Amino acid sequence: IAGITQAPTSQILAAGRRMTLRCTQDMRHNAMYWYRQDLGLGLRLIHYSNTAGTTGKGEVPDGYSVSRANTDDFPLTLASAVPSQTSVYFCASAAGQGTDTQYFGPGTRLTVL
Amino acid sequence: GQNIDQPTEMTATEGAIVQINCTYQTSGFNGLFWYQQHAGEAPTFLSYNVLDGLEEKGRFSSFLSRSKGYSYLLLKELQMKDSASYLCAVADSNYQLIWGAGTKLIIKP
Secondary structure (H helix, E strand, O other): OOOEEEEOOEEEEOOOOOEEEEEEEOOOOOEEEEEEEOOOOOOEEEEEEOOOOOOEEOOOOOOEEEOOOOOOEOOEEEOOOOHHHOEEEEEEEEOOOOOOOOEEOOOEEEEEO | OOEEEOOOEEEEEOOOOEEEEEEEEOOOOOOEEEEEEOOOOOOEEEEEEOOOEEEEEOOEEEEEEOOOOEEEEEEOOOOHHHOEEEEEEEEOOOOOEEEOOOEEEEEEO
């Protein structure tokens, strides 16, 4: 693989179910991010990780959790999905925190019914 | 609060020039980014400005005025493939990116 990948591409999920969105990068980037993108709104940061083993909360963290066990992987978990979590989710990575350019994965389109 | 404002939609003609404006109010400033996003795809990096002035990169240029909280993206010799959304984002005092909602640019032949 080259760059940053996400899985699944799309998913329809019943409310109340648990779901993990996967994100993997092979660029050895230290920083990784999860965003959601909703129509008419800018990208909103859910959680971030500046380096393996550390995570932080973004603007809209409620209902989501993340882990960063190694450099390459940064999964996002919805413990109990709700319809308001219907969105397009983008994972991104950057060489470092701060103003390094962020590179985005292709996104996961999630629908919660 | 933190706020990034961009026009929702703009229309331009193939071969012409278009300027997409972005104004911002953020807690701190550590640079401004422009990204391009085609429909159904991921955002891709276009430019980064941290000092006042114009940065030119081929057909695309980006301008920043920190005192005015203002930036613009200038696209010259428009091509149909430039039809996309253009996202403005500011790195705040914590180096978190604050994103505008994006400007959808429609190019007509």
